[in-house]
Amino acid sequence: MVRLLDRGRRSLLRGIFSRTTVIILLLVLQLYVIAATYIWFVNYRLHIQIFGGIIASISVLYLFNSRMDSTAKLTWMLFVIPFPILGGLFLLYTKIDWGYNGMKRQIKDNITKTIPYLHQNSNVLTELKTSHSTAYNLANYLSFGDNHFPVYKNSQATYFPSGEEKFAELKKQLRQAKQYIFLEYFIIDEGIMWGEILSILEQKVAEGVEVRVMYDGMIEMTTLSFDYSKRLKKLGIEAKAFAPLSPFLSTYYNYRDHRKIVVIDGEVAFTGGINLADEYINEIERFGHWKDTGIMIKGQAVDTFTILFLQMWGAIEDTTEVKKYLGNHEEKLTTDGFILPYADSPLDDDKVGENVYIDILNQARDYVHIMSPYLILDSEMAHALQFAAERGVDVKLIMPGIPDKVVPYYLAKTYYKPLIESGVQIFEYTPGFVHAKVFVADDTKATVGTINLDYRSLYHHFECAAYLYHSSEIAKIERDFQRTLDQCQQVTKQSLKELSLSAKAVGTIVKTIAPLL
Numbered sequence: 288m289v290r291l292l293d294r295g296r297r298s299l300l301r302g303i304f305s306r307t308t309v310i311i312l313l314l315v316l317q318l319y320v321i322a323a324t325y326i327w328f329v330n331y332r333l334h335i336q337i338f339g340g341i342i343a344s345i346s347v348l349y350l351f352n353s354r355m356d357s358t359a360k361l362t363w364m365l366f367v368i369p370f371p372i373l374g375g376l377f378l379l380y381t382k383i384d385w386g387y388n389g390m391k392r393q394i395k396d397n398i399t400k401t402i403p404y405l406h407q408n409s410n411v412l413t414e415l416k417t418s419h420s421t422a423y424n425l426a427n428y429l430s431f432g433d434n435h436f437p438v439y440k441n442s443q444a445t446y447f448p449s450g451e452e453k454f455a456e457l458k459k460q461l462r463q464a465k466q467y468i469f470l471e472y473f474i475i476d477e478g479i480m481w482g483e484i485l486s487i488l489e490q491k492v493a494e495g496v497e498v499r500v501m502y503d504g505m506i507e508m509t510t511l512s513f514d515y516s517k518r519l520k521k522l523g524i525e526a527k528a529f530a531p532l533s534p535f536l537s538t539y540y541n542y543r544d545h546r547k548i549v550v551i552d553g554e555v556a557f558t559g560g561i562n563l564a565d566e567y568i569n570e571i572e573r574f575g576h577w578k579d580t581g582i583m584i585k586g587q588a589v590d591t592f593t594i595l596f597l598q599m600w601g602a603i604e605d606t607t608e609v610k611k612y613l614g615n616h617e618e619k620l621t622t623d624g625f626i627l628p629y630a631d632s633p634l635d636d637d638k639v640g641e642n643v644y645i646d647i648l649n650q651a652r653d654y655v656h657i658m659s660p661y662l663i664l665d666s667e668m669a670h671a672l673q674f675a676a677e678r679g680v681d682v683k684l685i686m687p688g689i690p691d692k693v694v695p696y697y698l699a700k701t702y703y704k705p706l707i708e709s710g711v712q713i714f715e716y717t718p719g720f721v722h723a724k725v726f727v728a729d730d731t732k733a734t735v736g737t738i739n740l741d742y743r744s745l746y747h748h749f750e751c752a753a754y755l756y757h758s759s760e761i762a763k764i765e766r767d768f769q770r771t772l773d774q775c776q777q778v779t780k781q782s783l784k785e786l787s788l789s790a791k792a793v794g795t796i797v798k799t800i801a802p803l804l
Contacts, residue, residue, distance in 0.1 A: 339371035339372045339375075340371065342371050342372055342375035342376070343367055343368060343371035343374075343375060345375065346363070346367045346371070346374065346375040346378050346379075347364070347367065347368075349378070350363055350364065350367075350378075354636045356665040356666065356667065356746075356802070357665075357666050358665045358666050358801070358802055359665070359742075359746075359802035362799065362800055362801065362802045362803060363378055365799055365800075366378070390530065390602050391634050393601065393602050394598060394599070394601070394602045394632075394634060395634060396601075397597070397598045397601035397602065398598055400601075400609070401594045401597060401598055401609055402435045404590070404594060404609050404610065404613060405435050405436070405437055405590060405591060405594055406437065407430060407437040407438070408437070408439070408440070408587075411437075411438055411439065411440045411625070412426065412438065414440075415438060415625060415756075419625075419756065419757070421650045422625065422732070422756045424646075425627075425643070425646050425754075426438040426625075426627060428642065428646075429627060429629050429639070429643075429754075432635075432637065434629070434637070434639060436591060436627060436628065436629040436630070437590075437591065437627070438625050438626070438627040439586065439587045439588040439625065439626050439627070440587075440622050440624075440625060440626075441586050441587045441616060441619060441620055441622060442584060442585060442586030442587050442588035442589070442620060442622055442626045443584070443585045443586055443620050443621070443622055444582055444583070444584055444585075444626055444753065444755055444758055444760045445582065445583040445585075445760065446580070446581075446582050446735065446760045446763045446764050446767070447559065447561075447580060447581040447582065447583070448580060448763075448767040448770075449568075449578070449579065449580070450561045450567040450568040450569070450577065450579045450581070451568045451569065452581075453557065453559065453561050453580075453581035453583075454480060454561075454567075454568045456583060457484070457549065457557060458483060458484065458487060460549075460551050460555050460557075460583070461484065461487045461488070461491070461549075461551065462487055462490075462491075463551070464491055464496050464551045464552055465496065465552055466496065466497065466552045466553075467496060467497040467498070467499070467550075467551075467552060467553075467612065468488065468491060468496060468497070468498045468499070468549070468550075468551055469499050469501075469548070469549065469550040469551075469593070469596045469600075469612075470498075470499070470500045470501070470548070470549050470563075471501045471502075471544065471546055471547070471548040471549075471596050471599060471600075472501075472502050472503075472546075472547050472548075472562055472563050473502070473503045473506070473543065473544060473545045473546065473547060473562055473737075474502070474503070474506050474510060474562035474563065474564050475500075475502045475506065475510065475511060475562070475563045475564070476506075476510040476511070476562075476563065476564035476565065477510070477511070478564060478565035478570065478571070479565050479568075479570045480563055480564060480565050480567065480568050480570065481563045481564070484563060485522075488500075488522075488524055489522055489523075489524075492522065492523035492524060493523075497525075498523070498524045498525065499524070499525045499526070499527075499596075499600065500519055500524055500525070500526045500527075501526070501527045501528075501529055501544070501596075501599065501600060502526075502527075502528060502529070502544075503528070503529050503530070503543050503544045503545070504528040504529055504530045504531030505530075505543055510564070513531075515528075516528055527600065529543075529544040529599065529602065530542065530543065530544070530602075542633045542747055542748070542749070543743075543747070543748050543749070544599060544748070544749045545737050545743075545744065545748035545749060545750050546558070546595070546599070546630070546737055546749055546750060546751045547559060547560070547561060547562060547581075547737050547751075548592050548595060548596050548751060550589060550592050550593050550596055550612075552614065553589055553590070553593055553612055553613050553614030553615075554585060554586075554589060554614045554615075554616075555583065555584070555585055555589060556583070556584045556585075556588075556589040556592035556593070556628075557581060557582070557583050557584075558581065558582060558584075558592065558628075558735070558736055558737065558751055558752065558753060559579070559580050559581025559582050559723075559724075559735055559736065559737070560579045560580055560581065560660075560722045560723050560724050560736075560737060561579045561580075561581045561722075567579055567722070573691070573720070574687070574689040574690065574691050574719055574720035575688070575689040575718050575719020575720055576718040576719035576720075577719060577720055577722060578658075578716055578718075578719065578720065578721045578722065578723060578771060579721075579722040579723050580658070580723040580724075580725055580735055580764075580767070581735070582735040582736075582753050582760075584626060584628065584753060585620060586614075586616060586618075586620045586622070586626075587614070587616045588626040588627075588628055588753070589614055590613050590614065590616075591628035591629075591630075592628055592751070593612050593613055593614075594609070595628075595630050595751055597609055597612065599749065622758075623757065623758060623759050624755060624756055624757035624758030624759070624761075625755070625756040625757060625758070626753060626754070626755060626756075626758065627753070627754040627755075627756070628751070628752070628753045628754070629643065629751070629752060629753075629754060630749070630750065630751040630752075631738065631745075631748075631749070631750040631751070632749055633746060633747050633748065633749065638745055638746065640736075640738040640744065640745055640750050640752070641665075641667070641668055641745045643734060643752070643754060644668065644671070644726055644734075644738075644740075645667065645668065645671040647726050647728050647732060647734070648671040648672060648674070648675040648680075648682075648728075649671060649674075649675070650728075651675055651680045651728045651729055652680065652729055653680065653681065653728075653729050653730075654680060654681035654682070654683070654728060654729060655675060655680060655681070655682050655683075655726060655727070655728045655729075656681075656682075656683045656685075656725075656726075656727050656728070656765065656768045657682075657683065657684045657685065657725065657726050657740075658684075658685045658721055658723040658724070658725040658768065658771065659684065659685075659686065659721070659723070659724060659725075659739055659740040660686070660687055660691070660720065660721055660722045660723075660724075660739060661695050661699060661739045661740060661741040661744075662684075662686060662698075662699035662702050662740050662741065663695065663698060663699065663702075663740070663741035663742050663743075663801050664702050664740065664741075665742065665745070665802070668740065668745070669702065669705070669706070672684075672706055672709070672711055673705065673706060673709035673710075673711065674709075676706075676709045676710035676711045677709050677710060681712075682710065682711045682712065683711075683712045683713075683714065683768075683772070684706075684711060684712070684713045684714070685714050685715075685716055685721055685768070685771055685772065685775055686699060686713060686714070686715050686716070686721060686778075687715065687716055687719070687720045687721045688715040688716045688717040688718065688719060688720075688721075688775070688776070689719045689720050690720070691720055691722075693793075694793060694797055695741070697790045697791075697793045697794035697797070698793075698794050698797045698798055698801060699794075700783065700786065700790070700794050701794040701795060701798050703778055703783055704780065704783055707778070707779070707780060707783075712777065713777070713778040714772060714775035714776065714777050714778065715775055715776055715778060716771065716774060716775050717774060717775060717776050718774055721771075724736055724737060724738050724739055724744075724752070725764060725768070727761060727764045727765050727768060730761060730762065730765065731756065731757055731761065732754070732755065732756050732757075732761065733754075733755045733758075733760075733761045733764045733765075734752050734753065734754045734755070735752060735753055735755075735764070736750065736751055736752020736753060737750045737751055737752065738750045738751075738752055742801060742802045742803075746802075
């Protein structure tokens with residue numbers, strides 16, 4: 288009994304004096320100082336009213352002339368007009384990216400350095416232009432400005448309809464690594480999945496293979512300890528947390544690394560929705576059965592994923608010796624289509640992920656079938672979905688039947704009615720949670736990656752995906768969609784009416800701040 292009490296006391300003390308507790312307390316203190324300053328200003332009402340009017344006018348002028356989505360502009364108006372000083376200063380605070388500018392400069396510098404290593408084969412581009420004009424136009428866009436994402440032919444894709452299948456192949460490929468292994472994930476959680484992978488990585492380090500692991504710094508508050516990168520380094524694994532939490536208020540908390548990338552020897556790459564945690568392979572049950580997807584790329588298209596990893600690694604540590612990590616690609620792979628890996632970044636005003644989705648919808652003739660865990664749409668994305676359906680395109684959307692987050696789930700339902708009225712068919716996966724991010728259209732094109740249909744993915748996160756055109760794997764993706772559809776229940780206007788009053792109220796209220804979620 289005494290031992291149990293002593294152990295409990297030690298656990299309590301560790302919790303009180305942990306880094307997490309200190310960070311939370313310091314953040315609360317800063318919020319208190321901001322609130323107290325605002326209250327102090329309120330005592331000088333006349334001066335404040337004049338100052339507030341000036342701030343509100345400047346903020347409104349800025350919003351009207353910015354490239355921000357119209358829905359986001361309206362959301363900011365709801366803050367700025369009733370609370371001109373607090374809302375205006377908060378807008379200024381978010382736009383100057385205080386605490387994040389150094390990282391932005393570093394990443395942009397890394398992108399500039401690495402772009403020359405992404406070579407576009409002119410013959411591939413010519414073939415695309417001659418035979419497939421619409422796909423060529425998209426490829427042209429993805430090589431415009433700072434994007435520089437080549438389209439490849441000497442490459443192969445393999446689609447995985449579940450986390451379990453991807454996990455089995457990932458272990459197989461990791462065991463075959465000879466030179467290096469790069470892993471970049473939003474979430475890593477200790478358990479069966481990560482335990483087996485970590486065991487393989489330790490073995491590979493012993494064989495002389497270079498291993499790098501990068502994970503988003505936000506998970507240090509949830510699944511990993513603050514010293515986890517040091518623990519991995521003791522095993523010989525280079526490890527970094529992207530944008531780790533600190534005790535200072537900063538806009539960089541808003542920009543998370545949501546990518547899931549594995550690169551092995553520059554010859555094999557993986558991406559998709561699957562993180563390194565046991566729910567993704569249904570070893571534990573969270574929100575029912577977990578439906579997710581992934582894709583493996585072999586050949587020249589792997590170069591893009593290699594560069595993407597090095598660009599993000601360079602946000603923490605200078606990227607050097609890029610060339611030695613690119614694959615030789617001497618083996619000519621049998622390919623039956625085009626592969627175009629691409630990424631999205633919050634560092635610019637170009638919504639690459641959303642533009643690819645909209646292009647698929649706008650170019651579709653027969654069908655567009657979609658799987659997404661969340662639905663928080665801006666006006667452009669909502670219009671593209673509705674316009675495609677109104678043109679007679681079969682637009683089907685599979686959403687979770689059991690949500691992982693209740694508020695976004697109710698918020699998503701506020702978009703259902705206008706979509707259904709335009710002819711979009713919406714289904715919910717009754718066995719559990721859908722975490723897949725898939726678009727497939729007309730048996731000719733598909734994209735599989737990390738990009739959700741919500742503001743966070745489309746505006747604030749670092750994301751990635753692989754676009755397939757005339758690949759045999761597209762038929763496999765569509766078959767998986769149809770199998771998943773068989774386990775779904777269609778959402779109707781009547782079922783929306785039957786939602787509880789509280790669910791409707793939460794969705795309606797939260798929709799006013801949807802771009803900030």
